[in-house]
Amino acid sequence: MTEGKVVIVTELYSGGSSGIGLSTIQLLLSLGTSVIGADLHEPPEGAVNSAQFTFYKADVTKWQDLVGLFKKAIELHGRVDHVLANAGVAPRTNYVNGIELDENGDPKEPTGFVLDVNLKGTINTATLAIHYIRKNPSGGSVVVNSSATGLHRFRGVDYTVSKHGTIGLMRGLHAALASQNVPVRINGLVPHWTASGIVQEELFKELGIYTQPASAVARAAVKLMADESRRGQLIHIDHEVCKEVDETLMQVYESFQHEESTGGDEGIALLAARMKWFTDAK
Template sequence: MASTSKVALITGGAAGIGYAVAAMLATKGWLVNIVDIDQEKGVVAASIGATFYKADVRDYHSLRNAFDDTMKRHSRLDFVFANAGITDPRNFYEAQTSTLPPEPSLALLDINLKGAVTCTYLAQYYFRLCKQGSQLADFDPTLVIMSSIAGLEVYSPIPLYTAAKHGLVAFARAIATPFKESDGIRVSCICPGPVFTEKRKPSDADRLDMVPMETVCNVVSELISPGGGFGRCLRVLSTGISDV
């Protein structure tokens, strides 16, 4: 028997934007499932009544297990937020000529790009399963992919981040129509400017270009609402929100 409450699964939901969206949905009565690599931060999930799954979005089986267990417990899945991502402090430009170049770390691409793609692949399967197995009148499967303003503009100091986030914009646009036509899944992506999270320096709070967390939550809330549309790519800046 499917749960009467809507069910969300959020990657990178133990902190920052993912956590803020998780807390917002929990307040609205959603059953929230947080998938995160950080077990310690995961305990915060309990404080908002969410279920925590320790999983690395690079590890297919642990991610699939989180989706699978969520479906087994609730027999429905309504919203997936492919949000997990990192910034990489390493300098891509610093190769020394005195030694052979060591293998570069491409973890950022594995987490930010491949992790979101894998999450999307699983979301498609479990949304489809949910559609086939239940007759939910309010079933409106929605996937939101977290890109960044770096997915729309070029940031030369952070080329891997820029590449991953551009890739996600293109990926979300590519799948939006097939997902909608085959299974009614609404896919959109969001591209925020800098958002104030606990990782930011306190002095950043005074920066005029910081996007309030509430703004990002409101954008996600709009996308999962019945009129939220699909195939949208939203630039979310402190100066305003616009479809790109």
């Protein structure tokens, strides 16, 4: 249950003002949860009417904004129990035919804005979440909202890279947290086409593409927060149907490993023990 808990939902460019972010905030509030929503824009008037909601203006690409967000949660409630890292923007860089030239005719470096928001912003959010949540006697959880595009080939390259990266973040942090007995769970979401600030429902309807309601993803996010047995899971949501997919993917990977191969995480554990990686030694 999330009743009485304190949850941060991070956003950028109307993430918390519409779509998955707003739906999650509304669901959490209906369950008696205190919510701090971070975005560049406040939710639409009348969308959130609860004394348990606090809006905090923040840009997830700025570290100090994120630090201020978590400090505000501590100031208001004394703790943070769960965090949904939900900030995201649409693809905007064409690495194949979209290179721009400077005044000398030389290629200009492509913008890294999508990676800054979708990947770096999520990494920093998760890092701060772990820092604060681990202080709770009972711990808590982080939910990373990635995308189904992180599981397959998608021609929006910068977006695809960022979403593959956030899945890797969840997997890596799950292994690291478990190995160090940190009382913080981390799980991920990989929703298929979902009505949001990025996926415009009317446009997709004209194209004959089904978009599931944001509430379907919100329910999955809250389930991951509330169910303490969920650890290192990756929940795929399509047509409002949720399925855990990472265990299957891991089994496929293991099926083509050499029978005498040392697992990647097992190898890291052996190296960490020898080289004293990931210890508290200064």
